[in-house]
Amino acid sequence: MEQDTLVIWAIGFGLTLVTVVPVVLRLRHKERQTDALELKALKYGLHEPASLHPIVDPARCIGTSTCVSVCPEDVLGIRLGQAIAVSPARCIGHGLCERSCPVEAIQLVFGTEKRGVDLPRVKGNFETNVEGLYIVGELGGMGLVANAFEQGRQCIDGIARETGEGPEGLLDLVIVGCGPAGLSASVTAASQNLEFVTVEKEDIGGTVRHYPRKKIVMTRPVTVPGYGKLSMREIQKEQLIDIWKEVVKSVGLEVATGETVAAVQRIAPFHFRVTTDRGVYESHRVVLAIGRRGIPRKLSVPGEDESPHVVYSLREPEAYSNDSILVVGGGDSAVEAALALAEQPGNRVKMSYRRSSFSRIKPGNHERIEAALKQGTIDVLWETAPVEIGSDHVVLEDQAGARTEERADCVFVFIGGELPTDFLRSAGVEIETHFGAP
Numbered sequence: 001m002e003q004d005t006l007v008i009w010a011i012g013f014g015l016t017l018v019t020v021v022p023v024v025l026r027l028r029h030k031e032r033q034t035d036a037l038e039l040k041a042l043k044y045g046l047h048e049p050a051s052l053h054p055i056v057d058p059a060r061c062i063g064t065s066t067c068v069s070v071c072p073e074d075v076l077g078i079r080l081g082q083a084i085a086v087s088p089a090r091c092i093g094h095g096l097c098e099r100s101c102p103v104e105a106i107q108l109v110f111g112t113e114k115r116g117v118d119l120p121r122v123k124g125n126f127e128t129n130v131e132g133l134y135i136v137g138e139l140g141g142m143g144l145v146a147n148a149f150e151q152g153r154q155c156i157d158g159i160a161r162e163t164g165e166g167p168e169g170l171l172d173l174v175i176v177g178c179g180p181a182g183l184s185a186s187v188t189a190a191s192q193n194l195e196f197v198t199v200e201k202e203d204i205g206g207t208v209r210h211y212p213r214k215k216i217v218m219t220r221p222v223t224v225p226g227y228g229k230l231s232m233r234e235i236q237k238e239q240l241i242d243i244w245k246e247v248v249k250s251v252g253l254e255v256a257t258g259e260t261v262a263a264v265q266r267i268a269p270f271h272f273r274v275t276t277d278r279g280v281y282e283s284h285r286v287v288l289a290i291g292r293r294g295i296p297r298k299l300s301v302p303g304e305d306e307s308p309h310v311v312y313s314l315r316e317p318e319a320y321s322n323d324s325i326l327v328v329g330g331g332d333s334a335v336e337a338a339l340a341l342a343e344q345p346g347n348r349v350k351m352s353y354r355r356s357s358f359s360r361i362k363p364g365n366h367e368r369i370e371a372a373l374k375q376g377t378i379d380v381l382w383e384t385a386p387v388e389i390g391s392d393h394v395v396l397e398d399q400a401g402a403r404t405e406e407r408a409d410c411v412f413v414f415i416g417g418e419l420p421t422d423f424l425r426s427a428g429v430e431i432e433t434h435f436g437a438p
Contacts (some may be wrong), residue, residue, distance in 0.1 A: 045359025087145025137181025
């Protein structure tokens, strides 16, 4: 009897070793990976979210680590058997973690308790507080190309199912913007046989055109109605814009490029008047697919508006050579522009950044800018900010109030984009400040 008991205990112990030990070892391995990611996040300033990011409810999380596995950005990790956000600033909002959680323990939120993010009020169907007026893409907080495409499609599919109509003789809708969200909305509207116009103040591609040449645009496979599947995951902006143009041609879209919308006015239920610099459109509904970056934030210092050498985007680095250049800002856009300009012959590139080190930039950009600093191809003037801009120079002030003058034939300003608050409020759209709450 005792021998049988010992055999049973031995079998139980063996089963425990076979089943439990591998689980414990895998858990410890994941926690070591989390520790490494956390150290990297602290080094690169990725531990503080810039905008959209996941939060995990510890009361619900059961530690499956599925969210960690599906996130390609290394935002999440496992600690004490539960998921945590270790690099929230790397979140690009594709929502794979949120959708993969079997117990709905993850939510994507905007802002934090200390740092609010202003966004227009938008419902689940992308409609604002103004009935018949919709917002998709970057303006609503979603900057990822694939997310913008998906939002544009979902929005128009929803509109096609709605029944509310206004006066006869109007367009079904006006789509403002032809970046990723606007293009997706347009091709979907065409596939739904809606009567619409698409207005873009620049050209097809929208604010993506302002990215530096050859910038890698991160995306994921998307299906374009009337065209087919786009399977690329990493693509340069020029290639992406060429594909968009091919889509426009293939589907037979007509886009009113070079036309700027000045105002959107709700006349009556399902009756909008959209005024542009070329004329007026009247429609039952309006979809705003404009980018936040379309309105660059300015320095608001003397000489900024008078100088023709102050610019807020970089399309062709090759156009600049043998120049003294000052890049203002310390985010990814500023770093990428400085690196691109430093590659051109004869350029002397300096950066002015209000902080003492770079934070919340992609690790790849961090490594490239550190290499450039060591090689001396770029010089960073830490803890400084422009206070005056002249025809060939910029006056910088440090945190102690001391001022210096730097030679600058060209000044590139990359300090973020501003929400077109006045434009939205004139259309009746309410703006909300989000502080990281679900």
